Amino acid sequence: MQYIPNILFLVALVLGIGYFTRNIRKVIRxxxxxxxxxxxxxxxxxxxNVFRIALGQSKMVVRxxxxxxxxxxxxxxxxxxxxxxxxxxxxxxxxxxxxxSLGSFYGFLIASFEILxxxxxxxxxxxxxxxNIQRLKRFLSPEMKGWPKNDGNIILYFEMVLMTLFLIMNAxxxxxxxxxxxxIVSKYIAGWFxxxxxxxxxxxxxxxxxxxxxxxxxxxxxLYFSKHLHIILAFPNVYHGKLTPKGEFKNLESVTNEVKLMxxxxxDPFAAPAEGAEAPAKFGASDVMDLSRIQLLxxxxxxxCGRCTSECPANQTGKKLSPRKIMMDTRDRLQEVGDNxxxxxxxxxxxxxxxxxxxxxxxxxxxxxxxxxxxACPVSIDPLSIIMDMRQYLVMEQSAAPSxxxxxxxxxxxxxxxxxxxxxxxxxxxxxx
Amino acid sequence: MATPIKVxxxxxxxxxxxxxxxxxxxxxxxxFDDRAKxxxxxxxxxxxxxxxxxAVLGTxxxxxxDPAKRAGNEFLFQMQAMMNIQxxxxxxxxxxxxxxxxxxxxxxxxxxxxxxxxEVMHHTQFLKxxxxxxxxxxxxxxxxxxxxxxxxxxxxxxxxxxxxxxRELLQKLEVELIEMKRCKxxxxxxxxxxxxxxxxxxxGDKDINVERTEEALETKPEIIAAGCxxxxxxxxxxxxxxxxxxxxxxxxxxxxxxxxxxx
Numbered sequence: 001m002q003y004i005p006n007i008l009f010l011v012a013l014v015l016g017i018g019y020f021t022r023n024i025r026k027v028i029r030x031x032x033x034x035x036x037x038x039x040x041x042x043x044x045x046x047x048x049n050v051f052r053i054a055l056g057q058s059k060m061v062v063r064x065x066x067x068x069x070x071x072x073x074x075x076x077x078x079x080x081x082x083x084x085x086x087x088x089x090x091x092x093x094x095x096x097x098x099x100x101s102l103g104s105f106y107g108f109l110i111a112s113f114e115i116l117x118x119x120x121x122x123x124x125x126x127x128x129x130x131x132n133i134q135r136l137k138r139f140l141s142p143e144m145k146g147w148p149k150n151d152g153n154i155i156l157y158f159e160m161v162l163m164t165l166f167l168i169m170n171a172x173x174x175x176x177x178x179x180x181x182x183x184i185v186s187k188y189i190a191g192w193f194x195x196x197x198x199x200x201x202x203x204x205x206x207x208x209x210x211x212x213x214x215x216x217x218x219x220x221x222x223l224y225f226s227k228h229l230h231i232i233l234a235f236p237n238v239y240h241g242k243l244t245p246k247g248e249f250k251n252l253e254s255v256t257n258e259v260k261l262m263x264x265x266x267x268d269p270f271a272a273p274a275e276g277a278e279a280p281a282k283f284g285a286s287d288v289m290d291l292s293r294i295q296l297l298x299x300x301x302x303x304x305c306g307r308c309t310s311e312c313p314a315n316q317t318g319k320k321l322s323p324r325k326i327m328m329d330t331r332d333r334l335q336e337v338g339d340n341x342x343x344x345x346x347x348x349x350x351x352x353x354x355x356x357x358x359x360x361x362x363x364x365x366x367x368x369x370x371x372x373x374x375x376a377c378p379v380s381i382d383p384l385s386i387i388m389d390m391r392q393y394l395v396m397e398q399s400a401a402p403s404x405x406x407x408x409x410x411x412x413x414x415x416x417x418x419x420x421x422x423x424x425x426x427x428x429x430x431x432x433x
Numbered sequence: 434m435a436t437p438i439k440v441x442x443x444x445x446x447x448x449x450x451x452x453x454x455x456x457x458x459x460x461x462x463x464x465f466d467d468r469a470k471x472x473x474x475x476x477x478x479x480x481x482x483x484x485x486x487x488a489v490l491g492t493x494x495x496x497x498x499d500p501a502k503r504a505g506n507e508f509l510f511q512m513q514a515m516m517n518i519q520x521x522x523x524x525x526x527x528x529x530x531x532x533x534x535x536x537x538x539x540x541x542x543x544x545x546x547x548x549x550x551x552e553v554m555h556h557t558q559f560l561k562x563x564x565x566x567x568x569x570x571x572x573x574x575x576x577x578x579x580x581x582x583x584x585x586x587x588x589x590x591x592x593x594x595x596x597x598x599x600r601e602l603l604q605k606l607e608v609e610l611i612e613m614k615r616c617k618x619x620x621x622x623x624x625x626x627x628x629x630x631x632x633x634x635x636x637g638d639k640d641i642n643v644e645r646t647e648e649a650l651e652t653k654p655e656i657i658a659a660g661c662x663x664x665x666x667x668x669x670x671x672x673x674x675x676x677x678x679x680x681x682x683x684x685x686x687x688x689x690x691x692x693x694x695x696x
Contacts, residue, residue: 247592248542318638369627391505408631416495417461427491
């Protein structure tokens with residue numbers, strides 16, 4: 001009978017980690033629905049970016065208030081998790097504060113956890129105020145209605161509750177308080193329980209301990225359903241982020257081959273494709289499977305902070321385009337495709353696609369390709385590349401450019417300039433007054 | 434407008450069996466747009482003054498394909514790119530300077546993948562290097578002490594991380610440079626990029642160039658400096674929409690340098 005808590009703990013741990021692993025595998029499978037892309041180059045620079053941008057949060061502090069609050073919560077998350085190790089050891093082996101034999105170092109660790117817990121709690125409250133009372137514009141965009149708004153708040157509530165439980169668990173732990181080492185914050189909370197009988201304290205401590213670890217396991221499993229997945233994916237996402245100048249848009253290889261053939265005077269104009277040759281690749285993207293794996297990873301990584309959208313010139317002047325919505329739509333559609341595969345074994349056409357059913361043409365054509373969204377993203381997401389791929393589909397597969405652009409392109413093709421001027425007049429400026 | 438400008442073509446250089454120090458890529462706006470032609474001329478005058486042996490392609494130049502690519506027509510872009518690369522390679526061009534950040538970006542970043550490898554400089558970068566070498570004179574003249582704000586072109590700034598060259602030149606002009614709230618990495622687009630120049634904007638509550646011009650006007654400038662013919666058009670239109678065209682000029686950095694010396 002005495003092993004029941006240990007067994008219950010093991011069951012909870014296995015279920016919690018098992019379900020999470022299963023869902024992460026789904027994420028990986030879904031990302032692999034995208035086109036393969038080689039990012040095995042420049043390992044040094046990529047790791048450097050991971051340290052600087054992801055671990056070092058260098059792009060977060062561009063906006064100092066949100067940036068510093070985020071660093072507090074992020075540090076708290078990383079450091080307080082050391083405590084989870086002890087909880088797991090205690091839970092599995094029935095020990096109590098297994099690491100306390102470390103003596104004064106243990107006191108130092110717990111003291112820093114307690115201080116961070118308070119700082120995280122305060123930061124999270126401030127985040128909540130920014131979202132719900134101060135009502136910052138970037139949290140009120142149309143795409144933030146409903147679930148995205150609730151998701152943001154649920155995450156904050158989770159963190160408030162977890163931090164509170166951690167402090168209560170310490171405060172009601174009589175032997176720990178008697179040790180009087182590391183209880184830098186909890187000793188004040190312990191004062192509130194001064195008249196509580198020790199047996200009751202023990203029950204409160206146990207309840208808080210169990211709720212704390214169960215809360216962590218539930219939160220872990222919540223990630224898959226939430227924008228909060230960024231706490232894991234930000235790292236690989238930054239690693240695979242674009243390294244070339246932001247202005248460099250990739251050249252489509254399938255087009256290069258066609259153009260070379262057209263420009264080769266020795267090419268046989270009547271040549272049929274070789275037997276068994278692959279069908280020419282689809283130009284651009286109309287659905288998530290046409291996007292690259294990195295773009296799909298981008299979509300799962302997006303935590304909907306909206307810095308991209310608040311910097312977007314089109315969005316700021318009231319156009320429908322919101323780079324954040326591009327990422328959210330991509331993830332929602334990818335998730336829909338994933339669920340379809342779960343249900344049917346393989347993807348069965350559902351009469352829907354990313355274009356039109358999620359992202360409208362009006363949004364795509366409002367982009368000025370200014371790269372403000374790419375610059376703003378703290379975790380190296382590239383919404384612009386998705387917009388460009390979808391424009392390519394519209395123009396090259398559907399000939400569905402806005403009519404003024406068709407005129408522009410015809411001009412370029414016929415007289416080598418976007419306007420209807422004669423190429424032979426190109427040097428006239430030299431002799432004009 | 435004292436001395437006539439000297440602008441030889443590549444064909445002329447070739448005929449003499451010579452090759453220039455640098456090719457001046459004029460671009461479509463610089464060749465055809467009346468406002469942008471003035472920027473082209475100012476730049477040519479500065480190159481003349483610095484005794485740079487340069488040439489233009491003249492009638493052999495063609496759109497880089499930037500608007501086509503950014504409109505989604507990769508096919509047309511690559512056709513343009515490959516034709517241009519054939520011409521450039523035919524003349525054995527090594528170094529290119531251009532007054533258009535879009536041409537600059539496309540030739541510098543997107544041509545190498547299609548076989549065209551050149552050293553490409555935006556004119557503000559090239560002028561800065563001429564200044565460093567002591568070949569170009571930049572002095573305040575009539576701009577000394579004037580309140581000026583600089584609008585970062587997206588395709589020079591964020592796209593290629595060049596924020597300093599135009600500012601260094603402006604500082605040499607001894608102007609009082611006032612930055613807009615959104616500048617450098619966070620500079621707001623003028624609204625012309627991504628082929629928007631050639632179409633009507635989508636429905637919204639404001640035009641982007643008006644938004645940007647309002648921000649520029651907040652700095653109370655006498656001149657809004659730009660480094661891109663398209664930004665120039667957009668900001669000029671913005672200033673007109675605010676009926677400030679009599680008091681506030683929109684000028685390219687090259688025009689200001691040439692103007693300061695009455696070239």
